[in-house]
Amino acid sequence: MMMGGGGAPPPMMMRGAPPMMAMGGPGPMMMPPAGVGGRPIPGQFRGMAITHPSGLSPDLLPLFMPRPPLKWLPPPAKMRKTQALSGVAAVAKAAFEDSTKTKAKAKTKRGAKKNAGDDDEDEGEIDEGDGTRKPSGVFVRVSKEEKLRAKAEARAEKSRALVDAALKDWNPKDNPNATSDPYRTLFVGRLSYEVSEDDLRREFEHYGAVSSVRLVRDAKDASKPRGYAFVEFEREGDMKTAYRGMDGRRIDDRRVVVDVERGRTSDDWRPRRLGGGLGRTRAGGRKDNVVAPGRERARDERRGGGDDRRVDDRRNDDRGYDDRRYD
Numbered sequence: 034m035m036m037g038g039g040g041a042p043p044p045m046m047m048r049g050a051p052p053m054m055a056m057g058g059p060g061p062m063m064m065p066p067a068g069v070g071g072r073p074i075p076g077q078f079r080g081m082a083i084t085h086p087s088g089l090s091p092d093l094l095p096l097f098m099p100r101p102p103l104k105w106l107p108p109p110a111k112m113r114k115t116q117a118l119s120g121v122a123a124v125a126k127a128a129f130e131d132s133t134k135t136k137a138k139a140k141t142k143r144g145a146k147k148n149a150g151d152d153d154e155d156e157g158e159i160d161e162g163d164g165t166r167k168p169s170g171v172f173v174r175v176s177k178e179e180k181l182r183a184k185a186e187a188r189a190e191k192s193r194a195l196v197d198a199a200l201k202d203w204n205p206k207d208n209p210n211a212t213s214d215p216y217r218t219l220f221v222g223r224l225s226y227e228v229s230e231d232d233l234r235r236e237f238e239h240y241g242a243v244s245s246v247r248l249v250r251d252a253k254d255a256s257k258p259r260g261y262a263f264v265e266f267e268r269e270g271d272m273k274t275a276y277r278g279m280d281g282r283r284i285d286d287r288r289v290v291v292d293v294e295r296g297r298t299s300d301d302w303r304p305r306r307l308g309g310g311l312g313r314t315r316a317g318g319r320k321d322n323v324v325a326p327g328r329e330r331a332r333d334e335r336r337g338g339g340d341d342r343r344v345d346d347r348r349n350d351d352r353g354y355d356d357r358r359y360d
Contacts, residue, residue, distance in 0.1 A: 248262040
């Protein structure tokens with residue numbers, strides 16, 4: 034509504050910039066939102082006038098922005114000098130002379146072998162019938178597979194001889210470092226090399242009083258453990274309980290195996306290094322070995338998994354360990 038006859042129009046009817054907008058253009062609050070990393074959203078500037086000299090639209094210009102300048106680094110304190118370039122004539126001449134000498138040596142060697150063969154043929158006997166010479170020896174061609182098989186048999190025979198010699202000297206009952214009573218002793222294998230005697234004592238004391246813990250170490254270097262130990266309990270009943278409870282448990286993130294001491298309780302027992310042992314991870318070839326270490330894993334899979342101690346046939350076997358049963 035007009036006030037009087039010559040009043041000014043209201044602000045909404047004035048020509049120029051719309052309200053809440055500066056004369057210089059839209060403010061930051063009225064700019065369209067940007068994409069990830071400050072880049073415009075595809076199609077954001079569609080329909081806008083192209084004013085760049087390259088003719089690119091505003092949504093393509095950020096793709097061609099120059100990279101930031103390289104980081105300035107101070108010059109090295111000492112300039113590195115490389116070997117000056119030279120010709121290859123001397124190198125080529127030396128290589129040619131070496132190849133010539135090599136060919137001459139090979140030719141001389143072939144000639145010597147040929148002459149030696151002629152001499153060997155001359156040493157043969159003369160046939161009285163037609164006057165020809167017979168070969169002085171019998172030549173047999175052996176295939177590569179037969180050579181490898183013969184080498185393998187020789188190595189196996191040598192290993193058997195070493196094992197037999199070591200077996201004669203092996204007597205676990207005369208070991209001065211052994212525990213006092215083998216019937217109260219447990220064998221713990223597959224231990225981590227970081228486990229100490231205190232760690233083993235702490236784990237096995239849950240089943241009863243532990244008399245002694247012996248962690249076997251290398252004979253030449255006492256700082257290197259061998260990965261197995263012997264734990265002796267004060268009571269035989271506690272050893273039986275630990276035998277059933279600790280097998281397959283994790284000690285220092287390693288699943289261990291527990292067994293009774295068989296060296297001093299079974300006459301026909303032999304350790305793995307002498308051809309014995311119960312493990313199947315290194316039984317023979319690839320088809321004979323067990324990939325995943327574990328006690329009677331195939332039997333557990335046939336039974337449907339689980340860890341049922343009631344059917345553990347290792348405690349009821351006939352390996353000569355008949356003095357005391359661990360049932």
